[in-house]
Amino acid sequence: MEEAASTKVAEVEEEEEEEEEEEEAKTKKEEEISEDPSPANGAPKPEELVAKAIAPVKRDYLCPPPLRPSSSNDDKEKDFLSDKKNRDSTHVVVKEKKSKRQLKRERQKEQKSALHICPVVAKTGDVNACRYDGNCRFSHDLEAFKALKPADIEGNCPFLGFEEPCPYGLACRFSGTHKDNGPAETLNVRKKSSEVNGLNKDVQRLLWKNKMSFPRADSHLKHLGLVVKDKSKFGKADVDQEEGALTAVNGSNHQQNDDGNEMVNDSVNNEDSFPTKCMGKDCTNDISMKDETHPLKKAKNTAGEECLPTDLYYNITGLALPVKNDEVQTEPEEIAMDNSSKTEVDSCLKLNVREKKLVDFRGKLYLAPLTTVGNLPFRRVCKVLGADITCGEMAMCTNLLQGQASEWALLRRHSSEDLFGVQLCGAYPDTVARTIDLIDRECTVDFIDINMGCPIDIVVNKGAGSSLLTKPMRMKNIIQSACGTVDKPLTVKVRTGYFEGRNRIDSLIADISYWGASAVAIHGRSRQQRYSKLADWDYIYQCARKAPDVLQVLGNGDIFSYVDWNNHTSNCPELSTCMIARGALIKPWIFTEIKEQRHWDITSNERLSILKDFVYCGLEHWGSDSKGVETTRHFLLEWLSYTHRYIPVGLLDVIPQRLNWRSPSYFGRDDLETLMASDSAADWIRISEMLLGKVPAGFSFAPKHKSNAYDSAENG
Known part of the structure; x- marks a missing residue:
């Protein structure tokens, strides 16, 4: 009897242990499911992911969760981190901050190099062509230059077909194709330059x-x-x-x-x-x-x-x-x-303000002025893809009045930009008015935009940008002085306010029209928000309904598909049009989608073709020599730091993609699409090498802008 009782107790204990093991296994499985968003493992539904601002990528394309080293095993963790570091160290992508003295030494060393060839000598091939002769700061040693010059890049010189030969001559990275540029060619001969607004x-x-x-x-x-x-x-x-x-x-x-x-x-x-x-x-x-x-x-x-x-x-x-x-x-x-x-x-x-020749923004696709990435080659690409109105990058008035060539380059205009404006940023009426007076004499523009919404600290601390939102009297003086200086239309770009929860543009909208502005673009975020959270379109509608009939109101923020465009323009008929900013950076074909009213499931080869067009325009704009190639590469990489956030339409369970969605790690439909989806700067460099050849030794890159980052408490 005692043996039977003990046996029964043992069986009960075994059953309880098995039940505990099953319970632990079930709990472990539930934890794994919660970590793995794959629908096959019982992950949240697409609607639930959308509610959490996570892109609902189809399960067939999701990457498996990464291996996570055990915290108790220090050796494995070190090995894991070491392997990850080795994988990402193909290119050095962290830019070291150098002192001014070190940068000066590097420039002097570069000038003494034979690669620093005289432009006149490189163009003509004659060492005696330089008028400065022995006093020239460039090298005249052609043989040493040819020996050190990097190999030519695959492709044709961007200046083929121009009336004059390539302005870079032997220094061009496509010099091997110059012999094909003859008068008997069937190439379309055009003018030497299609750009205007250069600084005299x-x-x-x-x-x-x-x-x-x-x-x-x-x-x-x-x-x-x-x-x-x-x-x-x-x-x-x-x-x-x-x-x-x-x-x-x-x-x-x-x-x-x-x-x-x-x-x-x-x-x-x-x-x-x-x-x-x-x-x-x-x-x-x-x-x-x-x-x-x-x-x-x-x-x-x-x-x-x-x-x-x-x-x-x-x-x-x-x-x-x-x-x-x-x-x-x-x-x-x-x-x-x-x-x-x-x-x-x-x-x-x-001349009354209302008698000025105005720009009709209604229904037109407006590419917003974009710092760094909104350069002339990028605007040319967007024009081909359907943009109607373009605007140059924000230029600081003080730098323009000092004659800085780099700042004046932001005002350059291509012949394809048939409706073009420039954006200025200044803190005082006299500075802005004199800059506008100078631009009116020296440049060809259709309208002038004044930035009163830039949230960047270095701009705000100088009293410009969104800092003006706290100083309505200075806003008035700037707009009145600028409007009375030129006969061209004047527009203003603002944010909802300076501090979060303290919107104030609705109280100034009528005054902005009375002061002389013909249009105002409202970014639906405060300065404190920067680019975080969704834009407040209800407030933009409120401002548009309060605006006088003579003032055109443009909305700006989070437009990423033709559905967004249609919703905003139909919800508020008083709204003239919408600006497209980051949406154009991530997918510049958004203009085509809006005009054709469709979601374009663009292929990786079509996207690469757009990048090729940008590179061609960049080489024509910045030059086809080594310096021009690396400048083009730099701005291409800045652009790629945005384009990787695009998720192809064919990979989504819910369309269209929203601008605030966080993307999980996924595979593309081909290797190129997978490469374009990478958020690693090393992969962006690999894409640039497909178009511009190998990067030089010691090359480094770090994105300049992180649009949704804000560190300090004062910024949100």
């Missing part, structure tokens, strides 16, 4: 020396009373003498307000009273430059220097003197006319 060298020298005059901007600033005296660079006697000359010419009384700003008597239209020509030292058009509160740059001591007369400036640059619609040529005796009658005449002749 004479104008650049005037900007360097701080001798440029801005007659229209300064006269309008005087009229608005926005010029503050600064006697640090010029003696008080000279300023008083010029003020006396100004009073004698205009017959107007100048007063000062409580802030010490110069005010012009309203009885005289100061804008029309200014002479169109500058008269040397007594030039009244240049007083505001000398009285400027914020110097354009730290220039050398300019004591005793005279401002270059306006007529001499236009003789040097070969430009025609600007004649405004409201300027009337008068005889000297007519200047003494009665002030009251003069005011009536000027009010009739002055």
